[in-house]
Amino acid sequence: MKRRKFLKKSLQTVPVLWTTPSILSSCKKEETSITKTVIVVGAGIAGLAAAQRLKNKGFTVSLLEAQEKVGGRLRSNRSLGIAFDEGASWIHGITKNPITDLAEQAGMKSFHTEDSSRKSYDVGGIVRSAATYDQIEDEFYDMLDTLMKKGNASQSFQTVFNAQYPTQAKDRLWKFFLSTYLTFDTGDLDKLSSLLYNEGEEFKGIEKIATNGYDTIANHLARGLNVQLNQRVTKIDYTGNKVQVTHNGQTSSADYVILTVPLGVLKKGVIQFAPNLPAAKLNAIQKIGMSCVNKFLLTWPTAFWDDVQYLSYTPETADKFNYFVNVNKFHPSSNALMTFAYAAYGRQTETMTDSEIKEAIMAHLKDMYGNSIPNPNPSNLLRTKWSSNENAYGAYSFTAIGTEMRHFEDLAEPLDDKLFFAGEHTEVDYFSTAHGAYLSGLREANNIIDLQ
Ligand SMILES: Cc1cc2nc3c(=O)[nH]c(=O)nc-3n(C[C@H](O)[C@H](O)[C@H](O)COP(=O)(O)OP(=O)(O)OC[C@H]3O[C@@H](n4cnc5c(N)ncnc54)[C@H](O)[C@@H]3O)c2cc1C
Numbered sequence: 530m531k532r533r534k535f536l537k538k539s540l541q542t543v544p545v546l547w548t549t550p551s552i553l554s555s556c557k558k559e560e561t562s563i564t565k566t567v568i569v570v571g572a573g574i575a576g577l578a579a580a581q582r583l584k585n586k587g588f589t590v591s592l593l594e595a596q597e598k599v600g601g602r603l604r605s606n607r608s609l610g611i612a613f614d615e616g617a618s619w620i621h622g623i624t625k626n627p628i629t630d631l632a633e634q635a636g637m638k639s640f641h642t643e644d645s646s647r648k649s650y651d652v653g654g655i656v657r658s659a660a661t662y663d664q665i666e667d668e669f670y671d672m673l674d675t676l677m678k679k680g681n682a683s684q685s686f687q688t689v690f691n692a693q694y695p696t697q698a699k700d701r702l703w704k705f706f707l708s709t710y711l712t713f714d715t716g717d718l719d720k721l722s723s724l725l726y727n728e729g730e731e732f733k734g735i736e737k738i739a740t741n742g743y744d745t746i747a748n749h750l751a752r753g754l755n756v757q758l759n760q761r762v763t764k765i766d767y768t769g770n771k772v773q774v775t776h777n778g779q780t781s782s783a784d785y786v787i788l789t790v791p792l793g794v795l796k797k798g799v800i801q802f803a804p805n806l807p808a809a810k811l812n813a814i815q816k817i818g819m820s821c822v823n824k825f826l827l828t829w830p831t832a833f834w835d836d837v838q839y840l841s842y843t844p845e846t847a848d849k850f851n852y853f854v855n856v857n858k859f860h861p862s863s864n865a866l867m868t869f870a871y872a873a874y875g876r877q878t879e880t881m882t883d884s885e886i887k888e889a890i891m892a893h894l895k896d897m898y899g900n901s902i903p904n905p906n907p908s909n910l911l912r913t914k915w916s917s918n919e920n921a922y923g924a925y926s927f928t929a930i931g932t933e934m935r936h937f938e939d940l941a942e943p944l945d946d947k948l949f950f951a952g953e954h955t956e957v958d959y960f961s962t963a964h965g966a967y968l969s970g971l972r973e974a975n976n977i978i979d980l981q
Contacts, residue, residue, distance in 0.1 A: 569787045577917060627968065659951060771783060797922055850870060850890050887910055
């Protein structure tokens with residue numbers, strides 16, 4: 530499955546990126562005369578990229594990170610002996626994608642997930658023909674290319690789609706495509722803009738999934754940086770010459786601050802600003818949406834499923850465990866499947882017990898493969914709860930009803946040349962992705978460098 534695959538049909542522009550051959554080594558101590566200090570709030574990929582670039586330019590940089598480790602939404606759980614990426618898994622389009630080079634420098638291994646290696650099941654365990662699947666997939670892409678012409682600023686994608694395609698709205702395969710090709714990439718369809726649902730650029734090339742953990746990149750970028758962990762920032766005061774940052778009851782100050790906390794954290798208002806953020810920024814924080822995507826990894830003593838990369842199942846309930854990544858393809862001894870829950874159902878899973886989750890997933894797998902599955906009880910379950918996670922309050926940003934593309938630029942706008950903003954939600958071309966977050970960190974580092 531390819532996130533943002535539908536954009537392939539649109540005109541693509543691939544901008545020239547300002548990445549360096551190696552952010553860690555290329556510009557070591559280029560300038561030693563800089564005496565300015567920078568605090569970066571948040572040690573996700575945006576914050577780490579910004580900090581590395583500034584440190585290499587001679588700035589004195591420290592990072593304040595609320596969690597016990599760096600990486601943010603690049604978070605890998607290795608408790609089962611393989612890396613389960615709780616946040617980003619894929620390099621979306623490897624050609625000219627800055628993550629491709631970064632992954633190589635960091636030692637992040639990856640595997641080409643072949644989109645065409647797939648099998649689709651309808652309820653009752655009926656295998657769908659590849660021809661049917663391919664035909665509806667084409668019709669789905671055509672719909673995505675044209676629906677925006679019927680869209681408007683005040684209606685959701687779902688409202689417009691249901692009016693234009695009433696038959697398809699009830700069709701299980703169409704519901705599957707809406708869920709895995711659109712909701713997964715964006716957000717709740719009843720909140721998604723009917724005008725801007727396909728905004729954002731994409732890179733060409735194959736999709737690759739990280740196999741030894743996406744956090745390999747974060748750990749690589751963190752090398753040599755002064756990262757203070759378990760430091761939750763609660764206030765940023767940018768009234769004086771120096772910016773004051775309150776964290777864990779103490780205050781630190783710097784000439785510049787780069788704030789990279791996720792949009793969900795900004796929406797919750799857990800960080801107080803003095804003076805208050807300007808109206809344009811507050812408006813953008815409110816208007817841009819924050820999605821929910823939860824991921825689940827299950828293991829069994831033996832693999833009982835088809836030897837393909839992707840399995841799909843098309844239940845009536847939207848966004849519910851309808852898509853399985855066959856982890857055995859890149860971890861042959863693991864007997865693991867990864868599945869997903871999105872939007873409203875994704876948030877619902879966060880209130881469910883592990884037993885309830887396993888039961889709901891097994892109901893789908895039993896319908897696909899019959900009751901004869903050996904060892905139907907999964908040996909292990911790993912799961913995420915991104916919407917209630919206090920370090921993110923959601924998965925990534927999306928164009929909700931009322932969003933305008935300038936809102937992403939409003940989020941990026943620096944204040945008084947002292948307080949700077951980075952993170953995936955500030956990157957108008959590549960929001961919602963790891964590469965977007967990375968580029969945003971470099972962008973803000975460059976903005977500070979340009980002030981010298
Ligand atoms: C489920 C899921 C799947 C995804 N899949 C992909 C994918 O396959 N490919 C892809 O390219 N992208 C994917 N993404 C998106 C990608 O992971 C993010 O866009 C990117 O990692 C965001 O980086 P960031 O630095 O902007 O934010 P973050 O990584 O969230 O970093 C922000 C940091 O701020 C910290 N923080 C929060 N509050 C405070 C506070 N008050 N004080 C101090 N620190 C604080 C957080 O702990 C965090 O470390 C996925 C994301 C999710 C959640």
